[in-house]
Amino acid sequence: MSDPYRSLSLSLIVSLQTPEMAPIKNGRLLFNAVPQGYPVPGQTTVYDDSEKIDLDNVPLHGGFLLKTLVLSIDPYIRGRMRDVSSYPLAYKLGKPVISHGVGIVVRSEDATVKAGDHIYGYLDFAEYSVKPNMQGFKVLKNEEKLPWSVYVGIAGMPGQTAYTAWKEYADAKKVSLLSLPPIFSHRCSPLTEGETVFVTTGGGPVGSFVIQLAKADGLNVIASAGSDEKVKFMKEIGADVAFNYKTTPVADVLKKEGPIDIYWDNVGGETLEAAINAASTGARLIECGMSSDYNNNVPYHVKNLFYIIPKSLKVYGFTVSTLLEKYVAAFYEEVPKKLASGEIKYTEDVTQGLEGAGEAILAVLKGTNTGKKVILVAQE
8 A cells, every 4th residue: 555655755856956946037138229320328228037937847849948058249230220121121110139049958848959059040039038939040069169250250140241251252372482474573572472452340259250251361361440459459450550440540550551452341332442443453352240330321432333344343242151061061161260279360359248238238239349259148
């Protein structure tokens, strides 16, 4: 005959050993209003911790529960702060901002992913979220034991942007001085052999990787950034000519150090105009971004587009999603190893907690960040 008191005691022991957690706060950064000009923290975006989540019992419906560890702050976030009726990728008012991030799986009903796996992809700016499936996500092995923040920077979307477009469009040529006619010999002094590339926002995660890819291909590199600290970093990673565009006119530098054979454009506007003027015949213009117009109600109109014709310029516009499938395997095979060995260098600017995410977005758009801006949401 069974002992009811013994059964009750065992039940109490099990209950004490595996207590269910009470619902906890789930902090989020919500898109609150379409900005005019720069986004205003506390108005454009609002931090909200009123939502609660029961980690043990929240329904998964065949998906998985994700704890956010780190989130990426990138200039394209500003482009999605629009009216959803006029821009299909716009953020939804009252819903969390979305960007690339890394999270750890807490619970899973999806056979393709298990608790403890680290996931990379588009994440809500929320401490926890439930995802329906693994579509758009990648499990990170991280055999090199890199910080997880690196996987939203140079080993994530920004790095993939630089890597894929450089491989696809740069057509970089290392040129010997002996092969150049005497009339052109001045263009390689004091620079070294090779074609010349001009990289804008060279202190950021995309531009800094482009500098290093270009140097690995034997090119001369001219690079610009918006602070003396970033200029110092660009020189450290190999830029032959590095300058602060806020204190030194771009056109003056390009007139002295050009012509340029490749232009990596992250800013557009007057800088693009100066690059077209300084471009050599057959130069490649890789159009990655136009941040100078992101916060302007009236965009700058480039006045010399005609020179695309007589100079036979090749202009490539792209988004990383259009190239990633072709290069993703090579990227993950090559880049994490080179980061771990120190062959590829990077800098980070870390904000602790979602509460500071609104200010972090503004810092990136104004260029006051000191490295790849990431939000450290939680530890494992």
